[in-house]
Amino acid sequence: MSTHVEVRPGAYADSVTLLRVSRTVAGLDGVTAAQVAMATPLNVDVLSGMGFEVPAGTGPNDLVVALRVTGDAELPAALAGVDTALAEANRPTAGSGDGTGTAAPRTTGSALDRAAAPIALVSVPGPHAAVEAMDAIEADCDVLIFSDNVPVEQEIALKRAAAERSVLVMGPDCGTAVVHGLGLGFANTVPPGPVGIVAASGTGCQQLLALLDHAGVGVTSALGVGGRDLSAEVRGLATREALRRLDADPAVELIVLVSKPPADNVADEIRALAAGLATPVEFALLGPGRPDLTAAAGSVLTRLGRPVPDWPVHGSARPAAGGRYLRGLFAGGTLATEAATVATAAGAGAGHTFLDLGDDAYTAGRAHPMIDPTLRLEHLRAALADPDTAVVLLDVVLGHGAEPDPAAALVPVLSGARPPVVVTVVGTTADPQDLHRQVGALVAAGAEVHLSQAGATRRAVELLGAAQ
Amino acid sequence: MIAVSAPVRVRDRLRSAADGPLRIVHRGPAAVYLAVGGECVGVTARDAVAVPCALHTRLGRLEVSRAELRDGVLHLDGEPLRIRRFADTRVPPLPAGALARPGTSRAGGTGRPAEPGAATGHRPATGTTSSLAALPGRVRPVTVSGLVGSGDGLTPLGDDVLCGWLALHRAAGAATPAVDAAVRAHLHRTTLLSATLLRCALDGEVVDRFARFVAALGSPAEQHATAALTAVGHTSGAGMLHGARLALRELHPARRAGRRHDPAQHDHARRDPARHDPAQHDHRPPADEHPGGTAA
Numbered sequence: 001m002s003t004h005v006e007v008r009p010g011a012y013a014d015s016v017t018l019l020r021v022s023r024t025v026a027g028l029d030g031v032t033a034a035q036v037a038m039a040t041p042l043n044v045d046v047l048s049g050m051g052f053e054v055p056a057g058t059g060p061n062d063l064v065v066a067l068r069v070t071g072d073a074e075l076p077a078a079l080a081g082v083d084t085a086l087a088e089a090n091r092p093t094a095g096s097g098d099g100t101g102t103a104a105p106r107t108t109g110s111a112l113d114r115a116a117a118p119i120a121l122v123s124v125p126g127p128h129a130a131v132e133a134m135d136a137i138e139a140d141c142d143v144l145i146f147s148d149n150v151p152v153e154q155e156i157a158l159k160r161a162a163a164e165r166s167v168l169v170m171g172p173d174c175g176t177a178v179v180h181g182l183g184l185g186f187a188n189t190v191p192p193g194p195v196g197i198v199a200a201s202g203t204g205c206q207q208l209l210a211l212l213d214h215a216g217v218g219v220t221s222a223l224g225v226g227g228r229d230l231s232a233e234v235r236g237l238a239t240r241e242a243l244r245r246l247d248a249d250p251a252v253e254l255i256v257l258v259s260k261p262p263a264d265n266v267a268d269e270i271r272a273l274a275a276g277l278a279t280p281v282e283f284a285l286l287g288p289g290r291p292d293l294t295a296a297a298g299s300v301l302t303r304l305g306r307p308v309p310d311w312p313v314h315g316s317a318r319p320a321a322g323g324r325y326l327r328g329l330f331a332g333g334t335l336a337t338e339a340a341t342v343a344t345a346a347g348a349g350a351g352h353t354f355l356d357l358g359d360d361a362y363t364a365g366r367a368h369p370m371i372d373p374t375l376r377l378e379h380l381r382a383a384l385a386d387p388d389t390a391v392v393l394l395d396v397v398l399g400h401g402a403e404p405d406p407a408a409a410l411v412p413v414l415s416g417a418r419p420p421v422v423v424t425v426v427g428t429t430a431d432p433q434d435l436h437r438q439v440g441a442l443v444a445a446g447a448e449v450h451l452s453q454a455g456a457t458r459r460a461v462e463l464l465g466a467a468q
Numbered sequence: 469m470i471a472v473s474a475p476v477r478v479r480d481r482l483r484s485a486a487d488g489p490l491r492i493v494h495r496g497p498a499a500v501y502l503a504v505g506g507e508c509v510g511v512t513a514r515d516a517v518a519v520p521c522a523l524h525t526r527l528g529r530l531e532v533s534r535a536e537l538r539d540g541v542l543h544l545d546g547e548p549l550r551i552r553r554f555a556d557t558r559v560p561p562l563p564a565g566a567l568a569r570p571g572t573s574r575a576g577g578t579g580r581p582a583e584p585g586a587a588t589g590h591r592p593a594t595g596t597t598s599s600l601a602a603l604p605g606r607v608r609p610v611t612v613s614g615l616v617g618s619g620d621g622l623t624p625l626g627d628d629v630l631c632g633w634l635a636l637h638r639a640a641g642a643a644t645p646a647v648d649a650a651v652r653a654h655l656h657r658t659t660l661l662s663a664t665l666l667r668c669a670l671d672g673e674v675v676d677r678f679a680r681f682v683a684a685l686g687s688p689a690e691q692h693a694t695a696a697l698t699a700v701g702h703t704s705g706a707g708m709l710h711g712a713r714l715a716l717r718e719l720h721p722a723r724r725a726g727r728r729h730d731p732a733q734h735d736h737a738r739r740d741p742a743r744h745d746p747a748q749h750d751h752r753p754p755a756d757e758h759p760g761g762t763a764a
Contacts, residue, residue: 181473181554191476192556218476220556250561250683400552430479430551 001032004067004075005052011063012038013086015367018063021085025067028081030074035066036082040365042375049378060365108143109135116141121184122171123147129172130154137162137169144184144224145171148360152233155226159237168241174224175202175368178209185224186370188399189430193218194253194304196246196279198239200229203332203358204258204286204293206397206426207453211297213428214451215309220251227333230262236270243270247277255281256300260337261290286334288341292454293334311452315443317420317459320467323390326460327383327419328354329376331369335395335424335453342457348464355379370402373409380410384417390467391420393460395453396442398427398435405433407441414445420463421447424456470544472511472523473553475673481507481521483540490535490542493660494622497529500544501622501661504537508664511544517700520557520673521664523549557673559682562639566685567719596703599625600710607633607714612650616666617658625707627662631669631678632711638672639682640719675700678708685716 013021018036025034033050037043039058047054052066067078105111108120112135120136122129126149136143137158145158150172162169170177170184176199177184181192186202188209195212197219199205205222212219223245225238239257246252255277262270262285274281282303284296291299298308326348330336336356343352356362357369357376369376383389396406403409414421423442427435439449450456485505493508494501498516502509510522513530523542532544542549603618603626604611618626630651637644648670655663668674674682677697684693697705 181556183553189552189554191554192558218554251556251558430554432550432552 006065008063017089024085033068038365108132112139142168148173171226177224178222183400186401191218196252197222198242200259201334204334232263294452294454314449317448326352328393346461391463398431398433411445424453471552474523475557508661518676520668609646609650616654623662628707629711632708634669636712636715
């Protein structure tokens with residue numbers, strides 16, 4: 001076995017590209033581990049955890065190539081594989097030009113000059129997102145800002161400019177949107193129907209989409225507004241425009257607003273606006289002492305005159321066998337928060353973990369855990385091996401944009417584990433990952449799989465009680 | 469794998485049909501139509517009109533020699549077509565005021581509807597106007613037999629007229645149970661594709677250009693949407709437009725002195741989910757459903 005760590009100062013590729021390169025190289029003959037990543041502090045920690053020693057002085061502007069190969073003879077081919085994979089990843093794709101040999105536009109403004117579009121999607125490093133988004137707004141084009149780490153002052157400036165033009169700004173940090181059936185970011189495949197959603201929470205929106213889909217209720221549009229939109233600073237600037245859009249859509253019979261509780265006076269303003277709309281609005285404001293997402297879905301169904309189904313549970317968790325703590329490892333921030341809230345309300349007590357691996361602290365220089373499972377798998381292995389762990393709670397979020405086969409990465413880690421494992425699979429039957437296949441694989445690995453995150457959490461707390 | 473968008477009804481049709489080879493009803497570069505469990509399911513190319521009974525692809529052209537169904541998934545020449553987006557084929561509610569104004573929709577006319585291409589800049593195929601003139605001038609239960617299957621091609625002109633008439637009534641929230649029953653009773657007299665499109669229209673599901681036409685009624689976009697609808701197929705768009713105009717004329721308040729239906733009331737009911745129950749959707753027949761109705 002031979003280990004090779006190489007630093008390439010000044011080289012750069014984005015985290016999703018490097019994830020693809022790492023996977024390609026890891027699949028080469030003679031390569032047992034490969035990690036090609038920018039040397040952010042988080043990635044250096046990951047590399048250390050994998051047994052690679054990164055030279056002192058290496059920083060976020062350096063690219064690290066770390067390989068473990070079966071012998072020195074395999075190294076040249078592996079390094080050539082890295083170069084080939086990087087070159088392939090950086091090659092312009094078929095859709096990056098206009099098919100006439102003309103170079104692809106390099107700014108949102110120049111792209112919109114070439115062809116009018118109703119919506120622009122901005123996914124660049126946060127400090128540069130506002131410039132691109134303002135290009136779209138000035139072209140009277142709605143914009144979804146997938147980027148996070150956008151300063152709140154810039155968000156306010158963008159949304160004020162948009163409000164003057166009746167343009168909708170979805171985001172920043174807008175992970176999920178469905179615009180007339182078209183998914184943007186992380187989005188589930190849902191049929192059209194009577195519900196329209198305004199969401200300040202990406203995975204909260206996805207949980208609602210999945211529950212409503214299971215109940216046979218479609219969603220015409222789900223407009224993300226970014227997690228800060230209902231704060232005292234931003235004051236619901238995008239929420240107001242999104243509510244007006246859905247109210248004007250004749251296909252929408254009921255609007256659902258999903259968010260953390262807004263700042264108090266903002267909540268009053270939004271409620272007053274909602275009261276003046278022709279379309280009724282159901283408020284799903286999440287937090288301690290408030291209904292969880294599953295209860296909110298039930299309220300929506302009741303308001304539509306539809307029955308509330310039993311939310312599905314597949315498989316049965318192993319019996320609890322020792323340990324003291326619930327370990328929750330999440331890809332979805334809202335799901336992590338909801339799990340903590342529900343567990344507390346169910347009497348779980350203190351000391352438990354509800355880790356949001358999609359938080360900015362875990363995505364600096366790395367792709368989101370819904371795309372790259374590496375970091376969560378590392379935490380999962382540690383949690384399963386920890387004798388203090390009584391029960392493990394996970395989310396698996398399916399849909400467009402998410403990794404193509406999340407169960408394939410989880411199953412080898414879960415199989416034969418001692419603690420019971422409860423998983424929420426947030427997805428619909430038409431999602432690209434094949435919901436039934438994902439659920440079946442996790443159940444076969446010993447997990448108990450729920451559609452409702454709140455239901456999964458209560459079950460985990462029940463198992464925790466049995467362990468204690 | 470070919471990613472496609474599709475209406476929910478197509479997914480359900482494919483899921484409920486038996487596995488096995490499928491008969492190709494029609495094959496062309498823009499669309500392929502297949503017989504699936506007693507209905508027609510289409511596959512359309514990128515630039516084709518989005519039909520409410522079809523899977524829509526991004527392929528520039530279709531060349532298909534074999535189709536089969538496996539576990540509810542359509543395969544063309546062995547390649548699976550996976551639904552990755554659901555298309556909304558519902559006809560939108562009639563815009564407020566669309567019935568009240570005698571605009572380019574000719575809703576308030578007293579004679580036959582305007583020619584399909586009037587005021588749009590797009591003229592329908594030669595002979596369409598005379599063919600339309602030869603069809604029954606009113607849609608009533610007793611005239612349905614003269615419309616279903618009347619005409620040539622995959623979607624006979626009489627069926628197109630009926631599709632437009634039915635879908636416009638769905639947009640207005642006006643139930644037409646007697647005409648619906650007559651249409652269902654005569655479906656065996658037309659092609660499989662046209663019978664399927666009539667079933668779609670009975671359920672308020674339409675081609676995208678018809679939906680845009682309805683949404684644009686009474687707005688500045690009406691003329692453009694009308695031209696786009698007229699351009700569908702050889703005569704199909706013109707036929708649907710004619711049927712829609714017949715319906716608009718019949719539903720016009722000036723012709724509905726008895727006023728047994730109020731679209732504004734329908735819209736209000738739609739906005740209040742607590743009072744909305746699709747199963748209880750307004751089943752009152754409009755006046756024209758009755759031989760002794762108020763319409764002239």
